Amino acid sequence: MPKEILVVDDQPGIRLLLTDILTSEGxxxxxxxxxxxALDKINKESYDLIILDYKLPIVDGKEILEILEKEERDISVILMSGMAENIKQEIEKIKMVRRIIAKPFNIKDFCAHVEEILL
Structure with missing residues (x-):
């Protein structure tokens, strides 16, 4: 059974790119x-991994993480950000964040991170 991944990003191009990459990986x-x-989907479905953009309209990535942590959800998260270095300190306490990836990212490295987390 294939692993379930939720991609959360407000940029259609990023969503499309990640969908192509991840579906080709199975x-x-x-x-x-x-x-x-994203929160609506997380409450209805179960995911093995969430790939989450830090900057989102309405409810941002940090708020999503805080809600999931408060609900004690056991979901691994890869957090993507154009300001990866700036957010490391405020995010490092959140255990579900397994990686912080800077945008733009290397596709091979990205796939390796996903595979390592989902093994």
Whole structure:
């Protein structure tokens, strides 16, 4: 059974790119373009991994992480950000964040991170 991944990003190009990459690697991918949409999906479905953009409209990535942590959800998260260095300190306490990846990212490295987390 393929692993379930939720990709949360407000940029259609990133969602499309990650869908292509992850489905070609054999994963089942769901998409959300806002934090609110992501939370709705997380409450209805179960995911093995969430690939989450830090900057989102309405409910941002940090708020999603705080909500999931408060609910004690056991989901691994890869956090993506254009300001990866700036957010490391405020995110390092959140255990579900397994990696912080800077945008733009190297596709091979990205796939290696996903595979390592989902093994």
């Amino acid at each position: 994963y089942h991918v769901s998409l959300a373009s806002t934090g609110k949409e």
